[in-house]
Amino acid sequence: MRRTPAELVGARPEPGHTIDFDGRPVPALPGQSIAAALWAEGILAWRTTRVNGRPRGAFCGIGACYDCLATVNGIASQRTCLLPAEPGTTVTTQEGHGRADLAV
Amino acid sequence: MPTSPSDTSAPYDLAVIGAGPAGLAAAVTAAELGLRCVLLDAGPRPGGQYYRHPAPGLGAAHPERLHHGWSAFTGLTGRLAASTVTHLTEHHVWTAERGEVWRLHATVGAGATGSAVVEAKAVLLATGAYERQLPFPGWTLPGVVTAGGAQAMLKAGLVLPGRRIVVAGSGPLLLAAASSLVSAGASVPAVVEAGNYLGYARGLGTLAANPAKLVEGVGHGATLLRGKVRLRRSSAVVEAHGTDRVTGVTVARLDAEWRPVPGTERRIDCDAVAVGHGLLPQIELATELGAETVLTADQTVALKVDEGLRTSLSGLWAAGETCGVGGADLAIAEGELAARVIAGAPVPAALRRRRDRRRAFAALMAAAHRPGPGWTDWLRPDTDVCRCEEVPVAAVREAVEELGATDPRTVKLLTRAGMGWCQGRMCGPAVACLSGSTELRPDSRPLSCPVPLAHLADGS
Numbered sequence: 001m002r003r004t005p006a007e008l009v010g011a012r013p014e015p016g017h018t019i020d021f022d023g024r025p026v027p028a029l030p031g032q033s034i035a036a037a038l039w040a041e042g043i044l045a046w047r048t049t050r051v052n053g054r055p056r057g058a059f060c061g062i063g064a065c066y067d068c069l070a071t072v073n074g075i076a077s078q079r080t081c082l083l084p085a086e087p088g089t090t091v092t093t094q095e096g097h098g099r100a101d102l103a104v
Numbered sequence: 105m106p107t108s109p110s111d112t113s114a115p116y117d118l119a120v121i122g123a124g125p126a127g128l129a130a131a132v133t134a135a136e137l138g139l140r141c142v143l144l145d146a147g148p149r150p151g152g153q154y155y156r157h158p159a160p161g162l163g164a165a166h167p168e169r170l171h172h173g174w175s176a177f178t179g180l181t182g183r184l185a186a187s188t189v190t191h192l193t194e195h196h197v198w199t200a201e202r203g204e205v206w207r208l209h210a211t212v213g214a215g216a217t218g219s220a221v222v223e224a225k226a227v228l229l230a231t232g233a234y235e236r237q238l239p240f241p242g243w244t245l246p247g248v249v250t251a252g253g254a255q256a257m258l259k260a261g262l263v264l265p266g267r268r269i270v271v272a273g274s275g276p277l278l279l280a281a282a283s284s285l286v287s288a289g290a291s292v293p294a295v296v297e298a299g300n301y302l303g304y305a306r307g308l309g310t311l312a313a314n315p316a317k318l319v320e321g322v323g324h325g326a327t328l329l330r331g332k333v334r335l336r337r338s339s340a341v342v343e344a345h346g347t348d349r350v351t352g353v354t355v356a357r358l359d360a361e362w363r364p365v366p367g368t369e370r371r372i373d374c375d376a377v378a379v380g381h382g383l384l385p386q387i388e389l390a391t392e393l394g395a396e397t398v399l400t401a402d403q404t405v406a407l408k409v410d411e412g413l414r415t416s417l418s419g420l421w422a423a424g425e426t427c428g429v430g431g432a433d434l435a436i437a438e439g440e441l442a443a444r445v446i447a448g449a450p451v452p453a454a455l456r457r458r459r460d461r462r463r464a465f466a467a468l469m470a471a472a473h474r475p476g477p478g479w480t481d482w483l484r485p486d487t488d489v490c491r492c493e494e495v496p497v498a499a500v501r502e503a504v505e506e507l508g509a510t511d512p513r514t515v516k517l518l519t520r521a522g523m524g525w526c527q528g529r530m531c532g533p534a535v536a537c538l539s540g541s542t543e544l545r546p547d548s549r550p551l552s553c554p555v556p557l558a559h560l561a562d563g564s
Contacts, residue, residue, distance in 0.1 A: 014162075040263045077525075
């Protein structure tokens with residue numbers, strides 16, 4: 001059995017919660033970003049690109065690359081590597097520019 | 105330590121932008137010397153990218169196990185807590201206005217919904233760096249992440265992008281990243297370094313003057329040996345395979361110019377790739393105002409500073425990676441040095457020697473890992489150069505070869521490479537190289553981060 005990051009740092013997290021990713025509950029720990037909660041579940045893609053419809057997820061992890069954009073609580077193009085996963089946060093896979101409802 | 109502006113009517117003596125190693129050292133030193141100091145940072149906790157660490161809610165008893173030199177950080181945060189420094193977290197400065205007094209405009213909060221203006225008589229830019237990326241076929245697949253990104257997500261969120269992670273690119277960050285990934289339970293089948301480390305041999309005197317750097321390298325080496333990690337020098341990942349996520353990479357040997365050597369390709373199975381080719385100083389707040397720059401030994405643009413770390417703009421200082429990438433020890437020394445100069449205090453000879461030794465090491469390191477011109481040989485016509493706008497190599501080459509572009513700005517206007525969300529932060533170096541431009545200039549970005557229109561209206 002391999003060691004985990006949590007074991008390495010002796011983590012004893014406060015009680016976790018769930019966020020909603022495309023209608024599916026995903027566990028999150030207090031203080032984790034949305035991107036981190038998704039990675040912990042083995043989810044690496046939560047956006048499809050505007051031009052070729054290719055899957056994307058977190059790339060730079062520090063807010064510089066904008067590859068980790070998703071629709072969060074109904075707001076499109078949010079950087080999930082910067083936003084904390086709060087209890088009840090709703091994350092929706094962003095297709096294209098995420099503003100199809102505006103018909104632009 | 106106040107955490108909100110106590111008296112907004114009077115400007116601070118000094119505003120430090122960035123709470124990484126350089127900014128922390130500068131802010132606490134300045135405050136201890138009697139300056140009224142404010143420290144603004146985009147993150148929720150001090151430390152910057154280097155000392156990025158888990159949120160308190162994750163209850164990490166031993167965050168130091170993911171770090172090198174953690175005691176230096178706890179020393180700085182201890183001094184910060186005991187100081188009069190006003191620490192404004194989640195304040196991302198998007199522009200700096202020069203005048204009799206500087207006015208710094210910041211977005212506030214993780215969602216950048218709030219706004220703030222901070223005034224100060226002097227400003228110290230300690231905004232650090234982000235990673236340089238050179239594209240390769242498949243680099244946009246989920247599971248391909250930056251080496252620094254893998255580090256950042258591990259340090260802050262205690263997560264990994266996969267179980268079997270190839271680490272690739274160039275520069276000392278690769279060894280640090282691989283070492284922490286292995287410690288956290290990942291298997292790392294290979295560290296693929298495009299340079300060959302022979303460049304360090306040209307600076308034996310500089311190496312001898314920086315024993316701590318050698319010890320750091322040996323420490324990473326021991327961890328990698330224990331983790332059975334193979335270091336492949338003079339090699340590169342020339343393709344990532346997979347459809348919806350990465351399933352493996354092809355690694356090839358490189359010649360001295362970084363051209364892949366045909367027939368040396370070898371496939372390695374993996375479910376993630378952590379890649380980076382050195383670091384780029386983050387200096388747009390200064391260059392937008394016209395600050396002079398210098399070209400570093402690994403072809404990045406850094407701020408030009410004098411022996412007192414003054415930039416070419418009156419009232420603006422810089423420290424750490426903004427003056428050229430060189431690591432946390434150098435950043436701490438420069439932060440302290442700049443603060444002493446700003447406060448009008450003497451600079452101890454030992455501090456100046458430490459800074460000079462580390463700067464010399466940084467130059468040696470930069471030269472040893474400088475990208476060779478042959479890397480473009482591993483591109484294919486359909487390889488995306490610009491991730492945001494999905495601009496392929498073929499479009500960039502068409503702009504250069506058929507439409508006559510000779511510089512990155514013209515390529516950008518003809519192809520949209522660099523005009524997407526990241527504003528060229530990811531594709532900039534590659535586009536500059538493909539444009540054939542030999543003159544490297546700072547990127548022009550009027551705003552350093554996204555700003556709600558309402559904030560711009562308020563600012564008028």
